[in-house]
Amino acid sequence: MPLDLAQVAARIEDLAAKLKAEEKGRLERLEHALQLLQCVDIEHLKDRIAGSKTTWLVAGLTSGLAQHYKAPTCPSELTVLATDGSQIDIDRHSSVRCFLINIGSVTLQYGQDPDASLESESALFFGDDLVITGPAGREEPIEGALLGVKRSVEELRALARIAQELPCERPTLALIDGSLILWGLAARDFEGARNYVREELLNRGYLDALDRMKRCGEKKNLALASYISYSRSTDVVNALRVALCPHDPADCDCYCSEGGQRECDAVAGIRDSDLFQTLLGCGERSPIFISGSRFMHKHYGDHQIHFFYLKLDEEIARVEIPSWVADDEELVSLVHSLVLDQCQRGHGYPVALMEAHEKAVVTIADRERFWQLVELSLAENRLNVRSSGKRRSKVLRWV
Numbered sequence: 001m002p003l004d005l006a007q008v009a010a011r012i013e014d015l016a017a018k019l020k021a022e023e024k025g026r027l028e029r030l031e032h033a034l035q036l037l038q039c040v041d042i043e044h045l046k047d048r049i050a051g052s053k054t055t056w057l058v059a060g061l062t063s064g065l066a067q068h069y070k071a072p073t074c075p076s077e078l079t080v081l082a083t084d085g086s087q088i089d090i091d092r093h094s095s096v097r098c099f100l101i102n103i104g105s106v107t108l109q110y111g112q113d114p115d116a117s118l119e120s121e122s123a124l125f126f127g128d129d130l131v132i133t134g135p136a137g138r139e140e141p142i143e144g145a146l147l148g149v150k151r152s153v154e155e156l157r158a159l160a161r162i163a164q165e166l167p168c169e170r171p172t173l174a175l176i177d178g179s180l181i182l183w184g185l186a187a188r189d190f191e192g193a194r195n196y197v198r199e200e201l202l203n204r205g206y207l208d209a210l211d212r213m214k215r216c217g218e219k220k221n222l223a224l225a226s227y228i229s230y231s232r233s234t235d236v237v238n239a240l241r242v243a244l245c246p247h248d249p250a251d252c253d254c255y256c257s258e259g260g261q262r263e264c265d266a267v268a269g270i271r272d273s274d275l276f277q278t279l280l281g282c283g284e285r286s287p288i289f290i291s292g293s294r295f296m297h298k299h300y301g302d303h304q305i306h307f308f309y310l311k312l313d314e315e316i317a318r319v320e321i322p323s324w325v326a327d328d329e330e331l332v333s334l335v336h337s338l339v340l341d342q343c344q345r346g347h348g349y350p351v352a353l354m355e356a357h358e359k360a361v362v363t364i365a366d367r368e369r370f371w372q373l374v375e376l377s378l379a380e381n382r383l384n385v386r387s388s389g390k391r392r393s394k395v396l397r398w399v
Contacts, residue, residue, distance in 0.1 A: 026270070029267050030274050032266055032267060033237060034278060036240050037066050037240060038066055042065065045061065045239065048243065048245075048248070049061065052249055054250060054252050055252045056241075057234070057292040058238045058241075059239050059307075060290030061239065062287065062290060064287050068279060068280050069285050069287075070281075072336060075170075076111055077112070077171070078111065078170055078173070079168065079173070080175065080350075080352040081107055081173070081175065082159070082353050083158045083176060083356055084359075085103045085152075085154060085360050086102050087151050088367050095384075096378065097126065098130070098374070099130070099142070099143070099147060100122055100123070100124050100362075102122045102123075102361075103123075104118075104355075104358065104361075105162055105356060106119075108355075109170075116355075118359055120359040125142070132201070133196070140196075140197045145184040149184040149185050152182060152206070156206055156209040157209045159174050159176060160213050163216040169220055173222075174213065174224045175350060176227075177226065177227060177356075178227075178228060179226060179228060179320060180322065181305055182202060186293060186296075210224075214324050217331070223338075224322060225321050225325065228318040228319070230315055231318035232271055232273075233271065233273075234270070234271055234272060235292060236272045237267055237270045241264035241267060241268070244264045245262075245264055273309070280309070283310075284311055285336050286310075288306050288308045289308065291305045291306070303322045305323075306321050307321070308336075310336070310343075313348060314348050321335060
């Protein structure tokens with residue numbers, strides 16, 4: 001048996017006991033956060049956030065903190081678009097260098113003439129497509145986290161293409177799964193010699209697709225949003241931490257570099273979802289906030305990412321929208337009502353994203369068949385196929 005659970009059963013019991021012991025303290029910090037949230041001076045806090053230098057993401061405020069908004073009436077005639085993707089990474093144990101991206105796309109029509117279109121499109125990348133080329137012959141291989149960024153770019157490009165081809169003028173929601181911020185790109189150092197990577201993937205890729213989506217929104221009643229299930233974000237709680245900071249401006253590196261107990265720790269360990277689970281009624285959304293991502297503020301231009309929280313039956317979801325949606329009350333209402341409707345139809349998760357995932361998913365069996373097909377093609381062309389001993393050992397079992 002590969003995994004002997006008996007060996008970790010006692011530690012699992014210890015884990016449960018530790019979580020139970022910590023629950024009382026967490027609830028006390030949550031109560032403190034809720035009290036602070038109701039009495040904080042919003043305008044003063046906006047100024048403090050703008051001048052703060054923290055080591056964690058802080059939500060920018062647009063209106064308030066504790067407001068809640070009931071769901072608008074859902075249109076009777078509507079369209080929902082969605083894309084999702086999966087990939088087959090480069091196999092470092094094979095001499096064949098290539099990767100595959102599979103994009104699932106869905107168009108769902110609701111109303112008097114319901115219809116559905118579900119498709120998938122696979123693209124194989126090899127040769128020059130495996131690297132991003134910069135000045136002086138510099139190259140950055142597209143693999144690992146960077147391949148995840150490439151897939152996100154292709155997902156949004158596919159969504160923009162579907163939106164542009166959409167003939168009708170019905171209210172339309174375009175959805176992707178996960179964040180609208182390319183965190184895989186933000187987490188890497190792409191300054192100096194690697195600016196060409198950001199130029200290729202962000203400027204000519206992701207932001208170009210966002211531009212196309214925005215132009216569609218100007219011509220059609222269309223809104224773009226991303227859906228994040230079971231968000232663990234603390235952006236709003238971190239705004240409360242700034243409110244609690246005794247220093248002005250709040251500066252973590254300057255005042256808290258030596259560690260120790262801090263005033264803001266009074267609300268530490270609380271997630272935004274904990275706050276809004278209490279504040280919101282079922283189907284209601286929070287106020288709209290602005291992401292505190294420095295990467296986004298620096299590089300996203302007119303597409304600054306906003307977000308709100310939506311209470312469903314089983315969880316608090318995070319919904320992200322670009323500024324051109326956030327600034328339009330009708331589009332915000334459209335996102336609110338259609339995301340809620342999709343989650344209700346999908347028993348807690350948007351139907352369109354669920355179906356797009358099913359069209360995109362690449363199974364373990366798919367991966368094996370893909371590599372077998374690659375090796376068969378090479379063999380038929382009398383090309384030498386080499387692989388590592390580790391890869392062969394997974395196919396041939398001796399014991």
